[in-house]
Amino acid sequence: MTGKNLRVPSLLFAFILLTFLPASASERLCDASFENCRNSLVALIQKENVEIDVAFWFMDDSSIENALMSQIKKGVKVRMLVDPRANDAHQTNLSILQTFATMTPPVPMRKNCSRRS
Numbered sequence: 001m002t003g004k005n006l007r008v009p010s011l012l013f014a015f016i017l018l019t020f021l022p023a024s025a026s027e028r029l030c031d032a033s034f035e036n037c038r039n040s041l042v043a044l045i046q047k048e049n050v051e052i053d054v055a056f057w058f059m060d061d062s063s064i065e066n067a068l069m070s071q072i073k074k075g076v077k078v079r080m081l082v083d084p085r086a087n088d089a090h091q092t093n094l095s096i097l098q099t100f101a102t103m104t105p106p107v108p109m110r111k112n113c114s115r116r117s
Contacts, residue, residue, distance in 0.1 A: 028040075054081070
């Protein structure tokens with residue numbers, strides 16, 4: 001093959017390679033005992049424009065609730081994994097879950113109600 005004949009397959013290979021590279025994300029743990037985790041979490045929520053999956057035992061932070069609601073209103077898909085057994089000990093959790101459940105359309109919530117050993 002000549003140089004011209006190799007150019008097209010090489011370009012096609014490069015295109016396929018760059019097109020199908022997997023997405024990558026960084027993992028960062030935040031320790032609320034000595035750092036402000038709220039600001040970085042809200043910033044991440046505000047930057048997302050496609051989909052957010054969130055899981056929590058209970059939520060009692062209105063700034064995170066408001067950031068999620070704002071993104072939902074912008075069309076970002078949000079799904080939640082929640083544990084309604086926390087409602088008795090954390091009354092704000094119940095009202096926040098009800099707020100998300102009554103949105104139009106309602107936020108999909110999978111409830112973890114499995115027994116703990």
